[in-house]
Amino acid sequence: MRPSKARTYYLGLCLTYHDPALAIVGPDGCVLFAEAAERRLQSKRALNTPPDDPFHLPLLLQEHCADAREFVVACNWQATRPLHEHFARWLGWLSPRGILTNAGRRVHTWLEPYQIYHMQAAQHHVLESRLLNLARTLRRDFPDIPVRIRGYDHHLCHAALACYASPFDTAACAVIDSYGETGSMAFFDYRDGRLRPIARQRGPQSLGFYYMKLTELCGFDWLGGDEWKVMGLASYGRDDPEILTCLRDMMTVEGLELRTRYPVFFDRLRQLESRRRRPGQTAESVADLAHSGQHFFSDTVHCLLSHLHDRQGSPNLALAGGCALNSVCNGRILESTPFRTLYVPPAPADDGTALGAAWLAYREDHQGQVFEASHLSPYLGSAIPAKDIERFARYAGVPVRRLPGEGLIGAAAELLVKGKILGWMQGRAEFGPRALGNRSILADPRRADTGDRINREVKFREPFRPYAPAILGEHGPDWFLAYQESPYMERTLRFRPEARERVPAVVHVDGTGRPQTVNPEWNPRFHDLLARFHCQSGVPVLLNTSFNVMGKPIVHCMEDAFGVFLGSGMDALAVGDYLFTKPETMP
Incomplete structure (x- = not known):
């Protein structure tokens, strides 16, 4: 006999190689716990770290799930990876030797091959070792209790957090980040408690990669999460027409897709590289680069969102993905697009997908339940x-x-x-x-x-x-x-x-x-x-x-x-x- 859902707990795990996180949703759908691993480890972004720590996890499960009779484990990535990543791995591009030599095919995206393939290799490593610590803990502390494991589309997990946590009954949802299973963006229609896909970006074109490159050109470290510095520095600069022309020649918006202008991409990228902050220069020396880069980012996002409104029609927008952390862009959405209300969850980047995955699993098991919109408290950690x-x-x-x-x-x-x-x-x-x-x-x-x-x-x-x-x-x-x-x-x-x-x-x-x-x-x-x-x-x-x-x-x-x-x-x-x-x- 299947155990009663009344004592089923939903464990959501962010298995991204950066910003891993754990969320626990109770039998009634309420959030019992949600926290990024970097806090406990005191290691910025907790790179290449599993979210199911074998020492901390047992304490959390005893505190929040002691009466469990079933667990559903929900992951923020589908188990299978795209074919091109397997191809890159087979050719050795994802190996340490491949990364050292910058091996691999140069695609029309903003980052160097070694940076792209390092991310893919790190992601493969995390997914291959997923749930090992959790399996050991559950076997020891909750023997004979059924465990069901599910993997969800990465961008769907982002969308689930943004929409289920929002005060909206209906909304358009945009997920914009560096990459998911097949690309960097996904758009959804949210109504009647359900998410319906509208469009998806496929390929390497990415506003997340773009902003990472901008962060690098300004002399900061995007791997360490320095994008905040670009936003702060941008206010000290002015538009540089040459930089804006470069950027607009490289990437454009067509409907709900980003398009790279292949014939000029690398030529314009070299022009941008010439503006890079050099050793010994102050950050203020590239303030115009930061300002122009932020201007282009905001305009591009607002153009995409305007097309989304034309396609979906709701006055409400739920926004997620790493790019939703750009508060400068967010502050202008309601004046630059037709949307009238905006919701961004407290954790729109990958750490938030732990809760999004847990909620997807819960709703999958409670499809007849009516869910009322409410305010999500951000105070969910330790x-x-x-x-x-x-x-x-x-x-x-x-x-x-x-x-x-x-x-x-x-x-x-x-x-x-x-x-x-x-x-x-x-x-x-x-x-x-x-x-x-x-x-x-x-x-x-x-x-x-x-x-x-x-x-x-x-x-x-x-x-x-x-x-x-x-x-x-x-x-x-x-x-x-x-x-x-x-x-x-x-x-x-x-x-x-x-x-x-x-x-x-x-x-x-x-x-x-x-x-x-x-x-x-x-x-x-x-x-x-x-x-x-x-x-x-x-x-x-x-x-x-x-x-x-x-x-x-x-x-x-x-x-x-x-x-x-x-x-x-x-x-x-x-x-x-x-x-x-x-x-x-x-x-």
Whole structure:
């Protein structure tokens, strides 16, 4: 007899070679856990790492699935790989020797053969070893319990997260990233709880690859996730007509497809290479390249989305894939396309496909169930155990106070009003790349030098990188032009001119900011802190940035948090009900 679905748990795994992640969906379809592996490992993007860690996974399953009578394991890739990848492997292009010699066929795409074939080889390796750790854990801890394994199309997993997590009953869905099983883009119609494919890009043409190349030309490392730096740098530059002409000659939009202009592609690529940032040059020297490249990217995405609207017709857009992390592009979608509303999930890149796969499996088994649209909480990751906080309170050797309830809120707000930089670690970690008030560094945005100080003394990052404003939701229209609710800090908007001088630390050089909408339903504790700061300062905005230093993931445990706290110019750290300060912080 088949086990009751009432005790079936759905494990979603992102098996991409970068940004692996694990999600757990319960018997009722609710998300019990979702987190990228990089957080626990404290290794940026956790390259070539399986998501089913043999030491951490058993603890999660005991915590969330102890009463399981069946498991469904859902993967974010189909088991079979495209024929051309098998051909490349047979010829030795995916081997270390092939990568060292840059062997292989040069295709009309933005990256070198060794970069393309390294990605393919790494992906093959991950898929070949998939679920080994999970199989061992389930055999030991859940013997004789049935396990069903499913693999889903990669872009379908992206689309599932974007649509199932959205507030929409019907929507057009666009998935734009570097590559999937057969190409870089897929488009869907979402209605009645179902996803129907509309169109799919096939071949090597890719906006994800394009932005990776742009990141490389600007002197940054796309493998380490430095695309953020290009977006920040772009605001310091201006359009360069020669660069834009080069780009438009290389790739165009036809309907819902990207087309490469083969006769001129490599000639124009060489022209772009001549603009590359050289050793010894500052990042600002290529600001025009970043600006022009971002301009071309946004225009291309908006053109594709306009064609999607013409094809599908819904006013609602759900957007996913790695390119959906481009907040500058996202902020202009509603003014540059016919869409009227936009939803981007908190984890639109590959880590989010772990949850998308788990939800696909759940809905496959519950096809008669009616699913209501709702707001997806991003706070799905690990929490800090109380015993760990208490241990640091006892042994850390710095001043510490236990301030239950409102006591901590009041003390933290007072420090912020005085210009102190505060680490804020509360509740469960955010799922996705952005700190949304649970793993954040916070500061007063009214002080013009605050951002420079955090860049210099806390984050140790480039001075052109901007900081985000967290804003009380009801005040958003008073501070931003054409305000759009932004719960996951997923779009860049333009400040009202009269507001900019009030919060200079979170206004970028071009007058924009990437806001996080904060309301009491989504994050009551962070909302209370922001509301208290508003009462004391008259400003409903806090500077909010991720709790990490440059090149490292957001902190995961107390040891990580104290490493940043003690090893930087941060003034105080609030974890749970405890407030840690440095001796010089308090009078």
